[in-house]
Each structure stands twice: as structure tokens, then as C-alpha cells.
Amino acid sequence: MDDFEIEASGSLPGVPDAFQRLWTPHRMVYIEGEGKPTGDHDCPFCTSPQRSDEDGLIVARGEHAFVVMNLFPYSPGHLLVCPYRHVSDYTDLTVDETREVAELTQQAMRVVRGVSKPHGFNLGMNQGDVAGAGIAAHLHQHVVPRWKGDMNFMPVIGQTRAVPQLLGDARRILAEAWRG
Template sequence: MPDIEDSSTLAGVPDAFQRLWTPHRMVYIHGQGKPEGDHDCPFCTSPTKDDADGLVVARGEHAYVVMNLFPYSPGHLLVCPYRHVPDYTDLTADETRDVAELTQRAMRVLRRVSGPDGFNLGMNQGEVAGAGIAMHLHQHVVPRWGGDMNFLPVIGRTRALPQLLDDARRLLAAAWDE
């Protein structure tokens, strides 16, 4: 659990802000452990594990659905082709169809399980476009609720997520075949 530091204990002039320290996020921010090839790519290794360990929600013929390890909101899913390709134009017709169908299914399941008001769908193509792992294509399926983002991302550069990844994965995986 992150430590909350009273600003009056800091050097300098105290202000009205409390600090919510989340040092575990520095791994993501600095890109530590970013893959250097398909041998250590998390989107290549995740489906080789059992579903719970790999955070896999569902598997298709050419693509699969996995929980985002750094989610924007509870239930944030990624739809990834099994094949290690960086660009949407690199997908075969079958892979494109599987990614699209799994994305649609993910939206239906998320609606049934958690009732979001809407979704953000997207692919960040290349590091300059915001892709955290640019070498392996992945489609974001981000459930959204009215008022789901508060002051923390704006002021504290922190996200409050009320559901653990494994809890969300279990609920979504169980509902996938309903």
C-alpha cells in the first residue's frame, strides 16, 4: 500500500497537497524490463503460461485477451495476436478478424460483468504514439464509467483502481463463455 506523506513534514513551505507515493510505477515509467525481442516479450510469453499466471482471460485461434498489467480502469483488457508483429498492417486477414471479434466479445463481456457506460478502444502504433511495448501489436479495450476519473491522474499522476487484476480476470474469464 502506498505511503501518504503529510506535506507539512517536507522541506520548504508546506502546501495544501498530500503526496501519494507510488514508487512501483517507476518500473513502467522508466521502461525497466522492456522486452528486447520476442523471446522476452510479455505478449509472446503470457499465452505460454496457464491463464491465471499469464493473466489471460480468453483465447482465440489467432489472438487472445489478457489483462493490462498497468490498467487505466478496472477491467482494462488487451487483445493481442499470438504472432509477434508490431504494426496493424502486418496482420493477416485471419488475425485481423480474430482481433476484431475478440474485441467485440470483450466489450459484451465487460458490459455484462461490470456495466461500463462506454469504452475507449485503440492501438498505439510506435513508441512516439504512446505504445509501451511497440514491438507487439495490442488492441486496448478500456471500460469507462461516468465520473470514473477523478483528480488523482491530473494532480497526483496516480490512478485509483478498486479491483485487483486477478479478481477482474477471474470474473471476465468466467463470463466469457456465458
């Protein structure tokens, strides 16, 4: 940044100013694709259940599937429902896995409604890289709570989403509500 840019902006990059910029350098890992799994051994959906619920950001565990916080959420309370088995295609799920993914998705919606009162949800699975799957090798169902007016110029212009709740805090609140 040259002297003109510093003078015009009134501050250095990353330093608060009148524009109240939201700096999210941690998202560069996601944007640049760092840390994407290359096989089963480093798949976050395979390794997460091997950790404690807190460390793995797990909200609930079932017999065939589990519910985990999205590390790069679109909104507060963005959950993922994943089979334990490393499988990429929805048609390859067993009957029991399909049933439990559906049941956990329904319960996730109930819990999030009880905790944060969203006005609606986006539910979905992106099958394959071309369809937008960030981790295409391991199937996961998105449960994204939505509120009226929750999307503004930030995602469009700034390619940034403001998420006002830390993942650990959201995980704790949702896990406590899940258990009733």
C-alpha cells in the first residue's frame, strides 16, 4: 500500500477505521483449498468422530451418522449431518445410514429452531466438486438456518459472511439443547 492509499483510507490494512472492515484472514485456508483431504486418512468427517465432542465440534452422535458444526459456516448454527462411513455418493448409503441421516437432519432442525428461532432452512447435499462440494469424498448434508434479511452485500461484494457466534459456543448450546 503506498502513501496515497494509506492517506485515502485513513488506516493500514487490518487496523480498524471508520469503515469498520471485517477482516477474516482465517477464511483464506478455505478459499485457497488448503487442508482439503487427499484420502480417507485426513478426511475431517472421518477424523472428527475420533475426537471428543468439543474438539471434533460434534453436536450429536448416532449409530450410523453424526452431526457436526460446519467449520466454515454460512450462518450461525450451520450443521452438517455425516455418515461415519467414508462414502461420497448418496446412492451408496445403506438403508440404515439413509434413515439416520434423515432423522438427524429433522432433529437438527428442531434443535436449531428451539435455540435460535430461524425463519427457515436451506438443506442440501452437493454431490461432486462440480456441484460445489467442498469435501466431495465424504457425503454430508447441510442444515443451514436462515433469517429474514440475513444475507446482505457482504457475501456478494466482500465475499465474507459475518457469523456472530464462535463455533465452540454454538456447538455447546446446540449439544445441550439436543440432549434436552
